[in-house]
Amino acid sequence: MQGPVCLFDSGIGGLTVLKKLTNDFPLENYIYLADLARVPFGDRTKEDINKIVNEIFTWLMKFNPKMVIMACNTSSAVFDFKSLEFKSKINIPVYGMIESCAKEIAKSKYKKVSAWATKLATESNIYKKTIQNINPQIKVEEISCPKLVPMIEDLGFNPADKEEIVKEYLKMTSPESEALILGCTHYPHIANILLKQTKMDIIDPADCLIKELESSLTKVSNPELKRNVSLYTTAQSEKIEKFSRLYLCENYKTSLININKIYVQTS
Ligand code: DGL
Numbered sequence: 171m172q173g174p175v176c177l178f179d180s181g182i183g184g185l186t187v188l189k190k191l192t193n194d195f196p197l198e199n200y201i202y203l204a205d206l207a208r209v210p211f212g213d214r215t216k217e218d219i220n221k222i223v224n225e226i227f228t229w230l231m232k233f234n235p236k237m238v239i240m241a242c243n244t245s246s247a248v249f250d251f252k253s254l255e256f257k258s259k260i261n262i263p264v265y266g267m268i269e270s271c272a273k274e275i276a277k278s279k280y281k282k283v284s285a286w287a288t289k290l291a292t293e294s295n296i297y298k299k300t301i302q303n304i305n306p307q308i309k310v311e312e313i314s315c316p317k318l319v320p321m322i323e324d325l326g327f328n329p330a331d332k333e334e335i336v337k338e339y340l341k342m343t344s345p346e347s348e349a350l351i352l353g354c355t356h357y358p359h360i361a362n363i364l365l366k367q368t369k370m371d372i373i374d375p376a377d378c379l380i381k382e383l384e385s386s387l388t389k390v391s392n393p394e395l396k397r398n399v400s401l402y403t404t405a406q407s408e409k410i411e412k413f414s415r416l417y418l419c420e421n422y423k424t425s426l427i428n429i430n431k432i433y434v435q436t437s
Pocket of ligand 1: 179183211212241245355
């Protein structure tokens with residue numbers, strides 16, 4: 171199978187997954203879609219997410235991908251595969267952010283963990299359900315952090331205010347928790363602030379996903395071969411281009427696209 175690995179998120183969050191993928195599997199080709207016209211996904215309804223993800227899948231299929239990664243916990247948590255309009259046409263693997271992380275936590279020594287996530291992902295209780303389904307002994311607390319995605323997406327946000335917001339959510343987090351799951355792909359962008367403020371182990375589900383993908387993607391590095399990474403966004407292409415240059419340290423081509431005929435409004 172020669173097609174690219176396709177991944178998507180509402181914005182710059184999934185770039186944290188793309189960065190790890192390109193580091194670990196440098197021979198693969200990648201297509202990344204940021205749906206910045208409809209960020210944040212986490213304040214939307216499950217119905218909105220089903221429509222949005224259906225549109226995204228339909229658009230991604232034209233690249234003939236070898237796999238699709240939902241680099242978004244919110245979509246991974248609530249997207250209903252039964253709603254996929256062209257299910258019969260998808261015969262490629264689809265990965266989300268939750269399963270591989272939940273499996274690792276379930277076999278860990280932790281007695282209690284906290285998961286920070288978006289409002290919609292938290293309401294689905296996906297981390298608690300998936301971890302306790304495997305290991306009911308582990309206590310799982312899920313905390314909705316609706317201020318974090320807008321804060322991270324705002325690249326000009328004042329660093330001191332960022333620390334205050336992070337402190338606010340840390341205060342809501344149980345002091346008994348031994349690990350904090352970054353249950354939104356945006357949150358690794360603030361990992362350095364978190365590391366200064368907490369002693370909990372910080373778990374990025376992307377690391378668990380990468381381990382799971384080791385058997386399906388090419389790990390060998392060959393400096394002769396240059397991978398091909400294309401970035402697409404539904405809004406603010408200059409922001410994605412500028413941010414990816416800083417964060418991924420590469421000049422990837424970023425194209426502005428319009429995949430959605432119906433713009434779903436946040437209620
Ligand atoms: N980064 C996504 C996630 O992992 C979406 C966040 C949002 O748009 O609310 O949940």
